[in-house]
Amino acid sequence: MSSDQPRQSIYDSTAPSTDTRDSRIGEGADDRFNSKLREAFGSTPFILTKFDKFMNWVRGNSMFMLQFGIACCSIEMMHTYAIKHDLDRFGAGVPRASPRQADVMIVPGTIVSKFGPRMKRVYDQMPEPKFVVGMGSCTISGGPFQEGYNVVKGAEEIIPIDIHVPGCPPRPEALVYGIAKLQERIRNGESTPVVVKPYELEEFGDLPQDELVQKLADDIDEEDLVMRYNWADSP
Amino acid sequence: MSTGLERDPAIEVSEDDLEALIGDRALARDDHLNAPGFVVRPDDVQSVLSDLRDEAGFDHLANLTAQQYADRYESIYHLRKYADPTQEVSVVVPTTTDDPVSQTAEPVFRTADWHEREAFDLVGIDYEGHPDPRRILLPETWQGHPLSEDYNQEKPQLVTLSEHANPVQPDHHDDESDTMFLNIGPHHPATHGVLHIETVLDGETVVDVDPDIGYLHRCEEQMCQQGTYRHQIMPYPDRWDYVSAGLLNEWAYARTAEDLADIDVPEYAQVIRTMGAELCRIASHMLALATFALDVYGDFTAIFQYGMRDREVVQDILEDLTGQRLMFNYFRLGGVAWDLPEPREEFIEKTRDFLDGLPAKVDEYHDLLTGNEIFQVRTHDTGILEPEVAKQYGCTGPVARGSGIDYDLRRDDPYGYYDNLEWDVVTEDGCDNYSRVLVRMQEVEESAKIIEQCLDLLEDWPEDERTVQSNVPRTLKPDADTEIYRSVEGAKGELGIYIRSDGTDKPGRFKIRSPCFHNLSALPEMSEGEYIPDLIASLGSLDIVLGEVDR
Numbered sequence: 001m002s003s004d005q006p007r008q009s010i011y012d013s014t015a016p017s018t019d020t021r022d023s024r025i026g027e028g029a030d031d032r033f034n035s036k037l038r039e040a041f042g043s044t045p046f047i048l049t050k051f052d053k054f055m056n057w058v059r060g061n062s063m064f065m066l067q068f069g070i071a072c073c074s075i076e077m078m079h080t081y082a083i084k085h086d087l088d089r090f091g092a093g094v095p096r097a098s099p100r101q102a103d104v105m106i107v108p109g110t111i112v113s114k115f116g117p118r119m120k121r122v123y124d125q126m127p128e129p130k131f132v133v134g135m136g137s138c139t140i141s142g143g144p145f146q147e148g149y150n151v152v153k154g155a156e157e158i159i160p161i162d163i164h165v166p167g168c169p170p171r172p173e174a175l176v177y178g179i180a181k182l183q184e185r186i187r188n189g190e191s192t193p194v195v196v197k198p199y200e201l202e203e204f205g206d207l208p209q210d211e212l213v214q215k216l217a218d219d220i221d222e223e224d225l226v227m228r229y230n231w232a233d234s235p
Numbered sequence: 236m237s238t239g240l241e242r243d244p245a246i247e248v249s250e251d252d253l254e255a256l257i258g259d260r261a262l263a264r265d266d267h268l269n270a271p272g273f274v275v276r277p278d279d280v281q282s283v284l285s286d287l288r289d290e291a292g293f294d295h296l297a298n299l300t301a302q303q304y305a306d307r308y309e310s311i312y313h314l315r316k317y318a319d320p321t322q323e324v325s326v327v328v329p330t331t332t333d334d335p336v337s338q339t340a341e342p343v344f345r346t347a348d349w350h351e352r353e354a355f356d357l358v359g360i361d362y363e364g365h366p367d368p369r370r371i372l373l374p375e376t377w378q379g380h381p382l383s384e385d386y387n388q389e390k391p392q393l394v395t396l397s398e399h400a401n402p403v404q405p406d407h408h409d410d411e412s413d414t415m416f417l418n419i420g421p422h423h424p425a426t427h428g429v430l431h432i433e434t435v436l437d438g439e440t441v442v443d444v445d446p447d448i449g450y451l452h453r454c455e456e457q458m459c460q461q462g463t464y465r466h467q468i469m470p471y472p473d474r475w476d477y478v479s480a481g482l483l484n485e486w487a488y489a490r491t492a493e494d495l496a497d498i499d500v501p502e503y504a505q506v507i508r509t510m511g512a513e514l515c516r517i518a519s520h521m522l523a524l525a526t527f528a529l530d531v532y533g534d535f536t537a538i539f540q541y542g543m544r545d546r547e548v549v550q551d552i553l554e555d556l557t558g559q560r561l562m563f564n565y566f567r568l569g570g571v572a573w574d575l576p577e578p579r580e581e582f583i584e585k586t587r588d589f590l591d592g593l594p595a596k597v598d599e600y601h602d603l604l605t606g607n608e609i610f611q612v613r614t615h616d617t618g619i620l621e622p623e624v625a626k627q628y629g630c631t632g633p634v635a636r637g638s639g640i641d642y643d644l645r646r647d648d649p650y651g652y653y654d655n656l657e658w659d660v661v662t663e664d665g666c667d668n669y670s671r672v673l674v675r676m677q678e679v680e681e682s683a684k685i686i687e688q689c690l691d692l693l694e695d696w697p698e699d700e701r702t703v704q705s706n707v708p709r710t711l712k713p714d715a716d717t718e719i720y721r722s723v724e725g726a727k728g729e730l731g732i733y734i735r736s737d738g739t740d741k742p743g744r745f746k747i748r749s750p751c752f753h754n755l756s757a758l759p760e761m762s763e764g765e766y767i768p769d770l771i772a773s774l775g776s777l778d779i780v781l782g783e784v785d786r
Contacts, residue, residue, distance in 0.1 A: 071428070071451055071782055072562070074428070079543060079546070082543035082547075083543060084543075095535070112449075112450065113377075114374045115429055115450040116394060117396040118429075121396065144471070145458060147454075149381040150373065150381070150454050151454060168562060201396060204393075212378065216393055219376060220393075225395065226376075226393050226395045226396065227396070228393050229393075231390065231391060231392070
C-alpha cells in the first residue's frame, strides 16, 4: 500500500471502539482490574491494614536475587532459575549481578578463608532489608569439607542467615521450598536471631596484639581491614 | 580403535635411552607404577627437564607433585608426550627438610610457574629462580604450609581485604602511566564462580592480566588424604568439576586406585561407566555453551535457557541411573554401584529419545550461536592460543583440541570401553574462541555416538554376565611407597591423580592434576593486547570450573 493512498479506516470515526470490551464484560462498571481479592473486600475499595504489614507482604512477593555463584550448589541454583523449575513463578527469581540491586543472597557453596571477607563485603553492599538463604551443607557447617584447614565452618560464621536449605547439593525443589519459606517469614515480619558470633572485618590496628598480629605487623597497614579466623573456636 | 586418521607414532624412547640421556645426573631410580622415575639433584632440574623435552620429546609437563616425607621434601615432575601420552617419565627431586630449595623448572615449562607456586604454598618447598614466588591458593598473609608434616590447623589466621581494594579509589595503578587497574571478580557473573582477575587496561586494551585464584580452595587433597580408599574418597571427585562432570572425575579416581591396588573391572561395568561418563560430558559441554553465550551476548533469557533445557534432560537420565542429579557417587572401585534402573527397556528408550532429539537441538545451537554473525564477529580471531604456547602451559581437552593439538586420552591412553567403539577425536585449527566452541559442539555429537553404541551393547548383553562389581577387599591397603599417576579425559581435559600409598588404608599423598588449572594459566597469553570484552570471551571459552582450579 502506497503512502499517498491512506487506509480506508482513516475516513471512519477515530473514536475508540469498545465493542469487544463491552461484549466481554457486559453492562455496567468496568471491573477488569477486579480480582478475587477485590471481591472479598465487598463494596469498599479500601483496605485497612498496618503499613508495615503491607510492606512485608509486598516485599515477600517481589524479591530480586543476587547472581552469586560460588561452588557446586550454584549449578543447581542456575537450574532453579532456569526453565522447568523457574523460580520466577514465585515472585522471586530475577538474578541481579550487582549486590546494590538485590534483596536476597543465596549463598550457594563452600566459604573458604580467602573468600570470607569478600562475601562479607558483598553482603554489606546490599541495601536493607536484606535476606540470606544458605544453600547446601557447606553453608550450614562446612559440609563434606568441614575438616579442611581453609574452610569456614558455615556461612553463618560471617553473615546472618535466614533460611538453611540442607543437601549436597539441594535439589531445585528444595531450594524453591526454602525460598517459599523465606517469603512466608518475610510476609509475617519474622526475623532470625544470629546464633553464632560472626567473624567481623576489623582494622588491623584494632586487633589485640598477639603472636600472629605481631608477626604480620610489617606486612599489613594499621588501617587495612582484616578478618581473623579463630579455627580452634569454630563449632 | 577407530580414531579416524592414523598419526605418525611418536618415537618410542626406551628406559636405556633415558638412562643414557640423564647419565650421571641420575642419583638413583625411583620407579612409579606408571613410569620410570629418576632421582636428580635440586640444581640439575632445568638441565634434565630440557634434555628430556628436547632430546627425548617429553613436551608435556603433566603434573608437579610436592610432598614431605619424614626426612625430606620431594618434588615430582610427571612428564609425558602430547604425541603419545603412554610414554611417561617422572623426575624426582628430593630436598632436605632444613633447606628445601630446588631449582625452578619455569624456564623449561611455563606451566611450572603456577605449579611451583602451589607447591610452595601448600607444602613449603622454595624454588630458586622462580619469577613470581607468591602464594597462589591461600591468602598472602597465611602462616605455615598446610600439607607439610608439622602444620597445626587449629592456629588462627588473618586474611586481609586490601588486596582487593576498591577499584574506584586508586583509579590508576601508578601515576606516571595512563593505564587503569581493574578488578574483575571475585564476585562477577563472567568469572564462572569465584575467580579474581587483576587487569591493567590501557584504554580498552588489556595490558596485563593476573588471575588470582584460591577463592574456592576447599582442601580437596587433604580431604582425600583423610579418607579410606574403598569408599570415603569417591564422593569428593564429584565436587572437583561440579558441572555435572561427576562421573568423569570419579573415573579418574577409580582408574588410579584400581591400577594402584590391582583391581579388575567387569566389562559390563566398563560399558556403563563409558555411557555415564559421556552423558556427563554432554551435560558439561551444554553448560559451557550456555554460559559462553551468556558471556558473549549477556543474554540470560534465550540461549542460556536452551542449554539449561537440554541439561535437565541429561540430568534426569543420570538421576535415573545413579540416583542423584549432580553428585552421583556412582562408581565403586571395581565397578559401579548398581545396574541400570528397572525397567531397563524404559531407561534405554528414554536415553535413546534424548539422543534422537539431539541432532535437531545441535542444529538449533548452530543457528543461534555459531551461525550468528554477531557471535562470529565476537569470537573469530580473538583469544588466540597457539599450539606451541598451549603445550607450554600444559593445556588439554577442548582448549588444546581447539588449537589443533590432537590429544585425547580416551584414544591415546585408552581406558574403559572407548577402545572398542567407533568415534572420532575432534580438532579445530583456528586456535581462537570460535574453534573452542566448535570443538565442544562437535564433541557433544561424538559423545552421543558413543552413548548410542553403549546402549546397543547394554541392551544385548547376556543376562548372566551383567556383573557390575568385581570382588574387592573391604579394606584396601596397597603396598607402602607405591606411587602412581593416572589420568582420564575429563570434560575439561586431562584430569590426573597422583597417589602415594603409605601402607595404610588411606593415601599418603593425594595430588590432583586439574585441567582447568593449566587452561586458566594460559589466559594472559590469550588476552594480553586484546580488548577487554575479548578477555571475557576468552575466559568463557576456557570453560573453567573454580572447584577444579582451586581444588
